[in-house]
Amino acid sequence: MRFATAAPPHYPARTSIALTMRRVLYALVPAAIAHVWYFGSGLLINMLVAAVVAVACEAAVLRLRRRPILPYLTDWSAVLAAVLLAFALPPLTPWWATAIGAMFAIVFAKHLFGGIGFNPFNPAMAGYAVLLIAFPAELNHWLPPRGIDSGLDPVGVGDTLWYVFTGRLPAGLDIDAVTTATPLDAVKTGIGQARTVAEVRAGAVFGDFAGRGWVWINSWFALGGIWLLYKSVIRWHIPVSMLAGLAAMAGFFWILDPGNHAAPGFHLFSGAAMIGAFFIATDPVTAATTVRGRLIYGASIGVLTYLIRAWGGYPDGVAFAVLIMNLCVPVIDHFTRPRVYGHGRH
Amino acid sequence: MSNRAHRVWKFPGGLRLPPHKSASTAEPVATAEPPAVAVLPLSQHAGAASVPIVAAGRRVLAGEPVARANDGISAPLHAPTSGTILAIEDRQVPRPGGPVEPCVILEADGRDQRYEGYEPVDDPQALAPAEIRRLVHEAGIVGLGGAVFPAAVKLEAGDRQPLDTLILNGAECEPYISCDDMLMRERAAHVVHGAQIMLHALSARCCLVAVEHDKPEAIAALKAAVRESGDDRFEVVSVTTAYPAGGERQLIQVLSGREVPAGGLPPDIGYMTQNVGTAAAVSDRFRHGRPLISRVVTVAGGGVASPRNFDARLGTPFAALIAAAGGYTDEAARLVMGGPMMGFALPDDALPVVKATNCIWVAGAADLRRTDDEMPCIRCAECARVCPAVLLPQQLYWYTRARDFEKVVDYAVFDCIECGCCDLVCPSHIPLVSYFRYAKNEIRGRDVQRERAARAQRRHAERNRRLAQRDAEQQAALDEHTRAAQRARAQPREAAGAIDDIMRRAAGHEPPAGRPAGGGDAKDD
Numbered sequence: 001m002r003f004a005t006a007a008p009p010h011y012p013a014r015t016s017i018a019l020t021m022r023r024v025l026y027a028l029v030p031a032a033i034a035h036v037w038y039f040g041s042g043l044l045i046n047m048l049v050a051a052v053v054a055v056a057c058e059a060a061v062l063r064l065r066r067r068p069i070l071p072y073l074t075d076w077s078a079v080l081a082a083v084l085l086a087f088a089l090p091p092l093t094p095w096w097a098t099a100i101g102a103m104f105a106i107v108f109a110k111h112l113f114g115g116i117g118f119n120p121f122n123p124a125m126a127g128y129a130v131l132l133i134a135f136p137a138e139l140n141h142w143l144p145p146r147g148i149d150s151g152l153d154p155v156g157v158g159d160t161l162w163y164v165f166t167g168r169l170p171a172g173l174d175i176d177a178v179t180t181a182t183p184l185d186a187v188k189t190g191i192g193q194a195r196t197v198a199e200v201r202a203g204a205v206f207g208d209f210a211g212r213g214w215v216w217i218n219s220w221f222a223l224g225g226i227w228l229l230y231k232s233v234i235r236w237h238i239p240v241s242m243l244a245g246l247a248a249m250a251g252f253f254w255i256l257d258p259g260n261h262a263a264p265g266f267h268l269f270s271g272a273a274m275i276g277a278f279f280i281a282t283d284p285v286t287a288a289t290t291v292r293g294r295l296i297y298g299a300s301i302g303v304l305t306y307l308i309r310a311w312g313g314y315p316d317g318v319a320f321a322v323l324i325m326n327l328c329v330p331v332i333d334h335f336t337r338p339r340v341y342g343h344g345r346h
Numbered sequence: 347m348s349n350r351a352h353r354v355w356k357f358p359g360g361l362r363l364p365p366h367k368s369a370s371t372a373e374p375v376a377t378a379e380p381p382a383v384a385v386l387p388l389s390q391h392a393g394a395a396s397v398p399i400v401a402a403g404r405r406v407l408a409g410e411p412v413a414r415a416n417d418g419i420s421a422p423l424h425a426p427t428s429g430t431i432l433a434i435e436d437r438q439v440p441r442p443g444g445p446v447e448p449c450v451i452l453e454a455d456g457r458d459q460r461y462e463g464y465e466p467v468d469d470p471q472a473l474a475p476a477e478i479r480r481l482v483h484e485a486g487i488v489g490l491g492g493a494v495f496p497a498a499v500k501l502e503a504g505d506r507q508p509l510d511t512l513i514l515n516g517a518e519c520e521p522y523i524s525c526d527d528m529l530m531r532e533r534a535a536h537v538v539h540g541a542q543i544m545l546h547a548l549s550a551r552c553c554l555v556a557v558e559h560d561k562p563e564a565i566a567a568l569k570a571a572v573r574e575s576g577d578d579r580f581e582v583v584s585v586t587t588a589y590p591a592g593g594e595r596q597l598i599q600v601l602s603g604r605e606v607p608a609g610g611l612p613p614d615i616g617y618m619t620q621n622v623g624t625a626a627a628v629s630d631r632f633r634h635g636r637p638l639i640s641r642v643v644t645v646a647g648g649g650v651a652s653p654r655n656f657d658a659r660l661g662t663p664f665a666a667l668i669a670a671a672g673g674y675t676d677e678a679a680r681l682v683m684g685g686p687m688m689g690f691a692l693p694d695d696a697l698p699v700v701k702a703t704n705c706i707w708v709a710g711a712a713d714l715r716r717t718d719d720e721m722p723c724i725r726c727a728e729c730a731r732v733c734p735a736v737l738l739p740q741q742l743y744w745y746t747r748a749r750d751f752e753k754v755v756d757y758a759v760f761d762c763i764e765c766g767c768c769d770l771v772c773p774s775h776i777p778l779v780s781y782f783r784y785a786k787n788e789i790r791g792r793d794v795q796r797e798r799a800a801r802a803q804r805r806h807a808e809r810n811r812r813l814a815q816r817d818a819e820q821q822a823a824l825d826e827h828t829r830a831a832q833r834a835r836a837q838p839r840e841a842a843g844a845i846d847d848i849m850r851r852a853a854g855h856e857p858p859a860g861r862p863a864g865g866g867d868a869k870d871d
Contacts, residue, residue, distance in 0.1 A: 005693055013770055017773045
């Protein structure tokens with residue numbers, strides 16, 4: 001009897017890019033539910049707009065590049081980039097801003113460098129950074145979390161849709177009246193106005209130790225991240241070192257000067273700390289690959305995030321910290337090569 | 347045997363793989379019928395092919411040598427059963443790619459008469475190490491773990507440097523393969539006996555018998571055999587089941603915590619490994635005067651009806667063993683010699699069992715990877731996490747694709763043991779091992795080319811030097827003519843005609859344009 005031959009190993013691979021990406025998407029579900037609970041349906045609208053634009057751009061560019069469309073569209077990477085971008089945007093982001101961000105993420109940050117696997121910068125964060133720099137006003141439309149004041153509960157689905165797609169609110173509502181500063185923003189502005197952290201934190205947007213709602217959203221991100229660790233989709237080095245770097249910096253300055261610096265707990269559970277640690281810094285394509293390299297990479301993102309939050313021009317710093325460290329990955333990887341079996345000491 | 351438990355270390359990376367061994371270990375090893383026609387490739391060991399010493403028409407007995415070892419690293423070959431040599435001709439052999447190579451073809455007479463040319467040795471310990479090596483060599487014994495390196499050559503290491511530990515490798519980490527497990531269960535005393543002979547030949551201090559901890563029957567049998575022998579140099583060590591714990595360098599690391607230096611060999615750090623089957627084969631030679639003419643072969647996989655181990659003669663067609671194992675199932679999709687990780691696929695089940703045939707794995711379709719769904723590398727570095735050699739496969743892949751072979755060497759591609767762990771964890775389904783094998787071939791090819799180019803350059807320089815020397819000699823001759831002419835000019839007039847003649851001739855001796863007449867052209871030497 002005759003048989004067809006093939007090279008070893010013969011066993012099938014145990015995972016796939018599509019499965020990896022889908023699992024990351026699943027892990028985002030709890031945080032997404034919490035987000036919608038506290039800030040209304042804006043996130044879902046952002047996700048939808050970003051995903052439609054991202055998938056359309058992915059298909060179009062694949063076609064232009066004469067690449068097979070189906071295998072790449074079904075790897076879920078474009079959808080994941082869109083969803084991560086949507087999480088970074090405030091609930092009342094105008095649709096065109098979301099679309100520009102998604103387009104930039106896919107076309108410029110991803111495909112101009114060669115598509116999946118070849119992009120040096122995290123596409124979602126690159127798209128977000130462009131929006132943050134180009135449309136700072138629109139990216140400031142955060143809402144107060146549910147439960148602060150019954151009159152200011154999240155804007156309804158209809159009103160949100162109306163605003164996102166027309167830029168107008170129902171009569172009697174003013175965008176400045178509806179939106180509010182995020183906790184990170186409030187701390188930053190407050191300290192800038194020579195108030196102490198304690199005074200700022202007396203404000204309504206703060207909960208027990210971080211921002212109302214944000215504590216829960218961050219916790220659910222962390223839980224999803226732990227599930228990803230359990231499923232071996234990500235490894236612990238980057239999340240742990242990033243959170244440790246952020247906490248160490250925050251702790252150091254908080255002990256030195258608690259009046260002007262928020263506590264580590266506040267930093268860990270505010271803004272993009274947890275989504276950054278578990279979902280963004282861990283993007284395999286743009287992160288360091290060696291074990292020591294990942295520890296350096298993660299810790300550096302944590303430290304940079306703190307520096308930008310404390311002294312930079314933006315309330316949060318995760319996106320820029322990630323993009324800056326993306327730049328350093330080739331160097332980090334080069335200098336952290338592990339010792340090969342049998343080489344060097346014995 | 348002492349009760350102290352030998353310390354074990356871990357090797358980096360590796361995978362837990364479902365063992366799939368219980369199907370083939372349920373029944374004892376069956377003795378397969380000697381083949382009606384045995385095909386015996388002359389090259390079924392590492393090193394130079396053996397040289398036939400029989401011609402067509404010659405009658406031989408079971409165990410009679412049919413080919414002698416070549417010079418250097420090589421091993422002889424013996425008739426697996428009695429019969430008549432039909433031919434010595436080219437046949438397809440069970441090696442990657444199914445090449446066609448010279449084989450001895452033996453037609454069995456069905457009587458299986460034994461050759462009595464090899465005397466049993468009652469007291470091997472009384473023999474000098476060199477004599478033991480001679481007997482091992484003569485019996486055609488090679489490493490039966492798969493590398494088929496001539497055992498006698500390996501045993502020479504004891505002469506060159508003092509050895510501390512002989513490791514008997516019974517780890518057998520690859521899924522489906524259970525020939526060593528069954529051999530240890532059923533022939534533990536032979537394993538210990540063979541190891542004692544090798545210990546003596548090596549003058550080694552002790553012997554560690556390493557078995558993965560999912561083979562309790564084998565461990566118990568070996569422990570009983572060691573107790574029986576009363577030899578306190580032996581210790582049976584249960585090592586954690588993990589692929590590739592049976593890799594030579596990984597097993598040494600597990601048992602010693604030390605690494606074999608890159609480019610070096612285990613004896614450099616005082617260790618030697620031998621497969622348990624090799625030890626049993628050595629025992630057979632000394633105890634029974636039996637050369638290596640059979641081995642235990644696992645027949646397993648979703649493609650065979652009743653997986654089982656067989657004691658099969660060399661030259662038995664795979665098809666005969668598969669038939670003895672109940673034949674194919676409908677699922678049979680690929681024929682592999684070895685296991686699912688490092689075994690290689692073969693095109694035809696008419697191919698013969700050789701000394702390296704530890705397993706015939708007939709894969710069901712569900713156990714096979716697709717080859718058409720490769721995606722770009724997403725640099726997740728899972729490959730690096732599972733690499734037992736601590737390589738960075740993602741970088742090796744990147745540089746191989748870029749054909750930057752200097753970088754590939756710098757990232758230590760030649761330390762890759764091709765275990766296949768990286769392939770299994772790659773989410774992009776990249777056939778990494780195939781890339782690395784390709785890179786190794788390219789680099790070796792380039793080295794050969796570079797060596798050829800260097801030789802050509804040396805020849806070219808030598809030629810230039812010769813040409814330059816000739817020119818220099820001609821110039822010297824010309825100078826001599828000129829001087830003669832000058833001397834003649836000072837001579838009386840009647841010589842002038844002759845001198846003019848000389849001058850004219852000298853003018854024709856101008857060296858060719860572009861090549862200086864000096865001797866400096868040979869500087870390339």
